[in-house]
Each structure stands twice: as C-alpha cells, then as structure tokens.
Amino acid sequence: DAGITQSPRHKVTETGTPVTLRCHQTENHRYMYWYRQDPGHGLRLIHYSYGVKDTDKGEVSDGYSVSRSKTEDFLLTLESATSSQTSVYFCAISEAVAGSLSLNTEAFFGQGTRLTVV
Amino acid sequence: DAKTTQPNSMESNEEEPVHLPCNHSTISGTDYIHWYRQLPSQGPEYVIHGLTSNVNNRMASLAIAEDRKSSTLILHRATLRDAAVYYCILTSAGNMLTFGGGTRLMVKP
Numbered sequence: 001d002a003g004i005t006q007s008p009r010h011k012v013t014e015t016g017t018p019v020t021l022r023c024h025q026t027e028n029h030r031y032m033y034w035y036r037q038d039p040g041h042g043l044r045l046i047h048y049s050y051g052v053k054d055t056d057k058g059e060v061s062d063g064y065s066v067s068r069s070k071t072e073d074f075l076l077t078l079e080s081a082t083s084s085q086t087s088v089y090f091c092a093i094s095e096a097v098a099g100s101l102s103l104n105t106e107a108f109f110g111q112g113t114r115l116t117v118v
Numbered sequence: 119d120a121k122t123t124q125p126n127s128m129e130s131n132e133e134e135p136v137h138l139p140c141n142h143s144t145i146s147g148t149d150y151i152h153w154y155r156q157l158p159s160q161g162p163e164y165v166i167h168g169l170t171s172n173v174n175n176r177m178a179s180l181a182i183a184e185d186r187k188s189s190t191l192i193l194h195r196a197t198l199r200d201a202a203v204y205y206c207i208l209t210s211a212g213n214m215l216t217f218g219g220g221t222r223l224m225v226k227p
Contacts, residue, residue, distance in 0.1 A: 033215075042203075042218055
C-alpha cells in the first residue's frame with residue numbers, strides 16, 4: 001500500500017470554528033490533492049498541489065484553503081466551518097511523468113476523514 | 119474537461135465476466151483513460167489506465183475503441199469483493215482526476 005495517511009480520521013466540530021485536516025505521504029510524490037465526497041456523489045476536487053508552495057483551486061474551493069510547506073504534507077483548512085462542509089474528505093497523491101501532458105500513472109488515495117459540522 | 123458517461127448501475131453473477139462501458143466522445147489526443155473503483159467506506163482504488171492500446175493487469179482488462187470515444191473495463195471473473203462503484207475518468211493537462219457518478223456494480227452469489 002502507498003504511504004499516505006490522513007488525520008484525523010473522524011472529527012466533529014462546531015459551526016464557525018477553524019478545522020485543519022492533514023495529509024501525509026512517504027512516497028515523495030509531487031502531486032497532492034484534496035477531494036470531498038457527499039452521499040450519493042462522486043468525488044469533487046477542492047484544491048491540489050503540484051509542488052512545495054505550489055497550489056491551485058479545484059471545482060469546489062470556496063471556504064477552503066491549503067498549504068504545502070514540505071513535500072510530504074498537504075494541509076486543508078476550513079477557516080470557519082459550516083454545516084455544508086460536513087463531508088468525507090479524501091487526500092490523494094500522484095507522481096508526475098516527464099514528457100506527459102496528463103496523468104499517466106496511478107493515483108493513491110487515503111482512507112478518508114469524516115468531518116461533521118454541527 | 120472531457121466528460122465520461124457511464125450507466126448508473128449494473129448487476130453481475132459471481133464468477134462471470136463483467137463488461138463495464140464508458141463513453142467519452144469528446145476525448146482529446148492527450149487524455150489518458152483511467153478506471154478507479156471505490157469499495158464501501160474506503161478511498162478510491164486504482165484499477166487500470168491506458169491511452170490507445172488495450173491493457174491488461176492482474177485486476178482487469180481495458181479495451182479501448184479504435185476511435186477512443188469509448189472504452190470497456192473487463193473483470194474476467196467477478197467476485198463478491200468486486201462489488202463497488204467503478205469510475206471511468208479522463209485525465210487532462212494538470213494531472214487531475216475529475217470524477218463523475220460512476221457505475222455501481224452489484225455482484226450476486
């Protein structure tokens with residue numbers, strides 16, 4: 001199994017509080033991603049990173065920020081949690097392949113963090 | 119981003135082959151076709167990917183149409199552990215995976 005760990009695995013927090021989720025990898029992969037998954041839906045990309053300090057927005061980035069100060073860690077922060085951010089969050093990693101314009105290798109996903117905002 | 123179309127659900131009998139279809143008529147020349155699956159309460163798991171030629175690995179086979187506008191994931195002998203949601207995904211520049219709704223595969227004993 002790829003070395004990717006999400007923490008915490010479960011969290012309950014109150015509306016308006018800040019929350020930070022951590023994704024840690026031991027594979028030294030360049031790309032890291034944060035997705036959310038809501039009941040009955042596929043995964044939706046929140047933010048991604050293509051290197052240390054290099055990040056970009058995905059399709060559902062409002063209300064979220066990210067940071068990547070070192071290769072192995074990618075943090076997702078909810079500055080002021082809302083009930084609509086109750087979801088399961090997945091982190092993923094992948095490696096870049098030189099000369100390829102698109103992802104040509106497998107991505108590895110973490111086990112997910114179940115976040116409940118009450 | 120090019121999109122994919124998959125049936126919402128499919129059923130299969132245990133130990134029989136399963137063919138999961140995917141349409142991607144707007145695929146571009148540089149898009150790879152990826153398949154992932156998600157078992158209940160787990161993160162997605164890589165199954166297979168390809169560009170133009172058919173691909174085989176220990177989990178499955180990927181058959182890609184000559185015009186690349188469709189593909190089929192083939193599980194040669196379905197087991198109960200193969201019951202999952204299967205996602206067909208095209209990857210474009212930026213190295214991102216964009217998930218659609220997927221196909222929920224149910225395997226009957």
